[in-house]
Amino acid sequence: MENQNKAIKPQRYLILDSNIFKYFGNLELSSQIIFLLQDALAKGYGLAISKFTLLELLDTATVDNEIKAFSYIKGLRHFRISETVLTTAGHLGCLYKDDGIEDQPEKGDKIIAGTAWANNAVIFTANGRDFPTPFFNVLSKSVLKYTKNKAEVHMVFYFVEPDYQMIQTKYQERVDEHKRKTVQPSV
C-alpha cells in the first residue's frame, strides 16, 4: 500500500509566481505559504516554477544564496519557456490591450501566464492583478497576516487559472475583426 502511494502522480501543476519567493523572505508569511503549498500537495497538485523565475531569483541573490536557492528548488518541476509559451504570452498582451486593461502586467507575468496556459497549470501568486479577469479565474484566495510596525497587515494570495474558453473566444474575435477589415468589398 505504501509503495502504491509513492507512485501516485500529481493531477495538475501549481506554478509558483516569482513574487512568492520574495515573500519567502518574510518569516511570518513564509510559514503560512508553506502551509498553503502543503494543502495543495494534499489535493493532488505538483509544485512547479517557470524557468523565468530563475532570472528573478538570480536578480537579487548573493553567490551563496544563489547556490543554496538553486539546490533547494531543483526538486520542483521547471517549465521551459518554449515558443508556445512566448507566443501565448504575446497574444495575451494583445487581448489585455483590446480589453482596455491599461495597467498591463509585466512581460515576466505574461510569460508565467503563457506557461500556465501551455501546461494547463494553476498559478499561485501574491498579486492577482498580474493575471486579470476575464482571462483568468480565481480558484481560491487566502488572506495571510503578518506584523509590520506593530500593526497587523493582511495580504491576499491567489490561486488562478487561465479561462481557456474566454481567451479562445476573445482571440477569435480579434482574428475575425482583422478579417473584416482586410477583406475587400465586392463591387
Next chain:
Amino acid sequence: MLCMPDTNLPIATSAVRTIKLGRIETKSSKPSETIQQMQTALNNLEKAVKEKVFIDNGESK
C-alpha cells in the same frame, strides 16, 4: 501562536488536455513526478526558507 490561513483550493483534476490559441496548439503533458517527490521538493523549499536563502522584501519590517 500564528494562525494558519483558510484554504479552499479545489482538488486537482486530470491534467491532460489539448488547447489551442491561434496557430498554437499544444497538449499538456501528464506529470511525471510522484507526490512523494513533490513532498521532498516542498520539504527542501521549507529548509531554504528557514535558512533565509530567499531575500526578505522588507514587508516584515
